[in-house]
Amino acid sequence: MKKLITEEDVKAIEKQGSNVLIKTENCIVTPLALDRIRQRKIIIVEKSSSDINQTQNANLPTIKRIAIGSDHTGFKVKNFLLKYLSDKGYKLQDFGTFDE
Structure with missing residues (x-):
């Protein structure tokens, strides 16, 4: 079938x-x-x-996913982490905030 x-x-x-x-x-x-x-x-x-x-x-490739969010105070740190983790191959979901 x-x-x-x-x-x-x-x-x-x-x-x-x-x-x-x-x-x-x-x-x-x-x-x-x-x-x-x-x-x-x-x-x-x-x-x-x-x-x-x-x-x-068998071991299939693992997808590394991370969700990140912050308040306005942590905006700069969140953006730094997004770039760093993206460069390391992680798939990211940004939950804001989107400005300082």
Whole structure:
């Protein structure tokens, strides 16, 4: 039986903090899902069905995410941390404040 990969499946992968979609020969990817995959630069890894069980135990790349926020007093420190952590490869979410 074929598995249908929809845009909602791609959103679920993103919500988990991953940028990797594992696809087997039994999968059909909808056009809307493909659009989102391209926009979000998600990596498609094609595996055979027998490889899937082994892949589940493998160490996939970890996405390092940090959310940062501050009040107006900490604005300069927050911006310094955002740049520093971005340079280190972290994905960041800035929750403000956005001015001094």
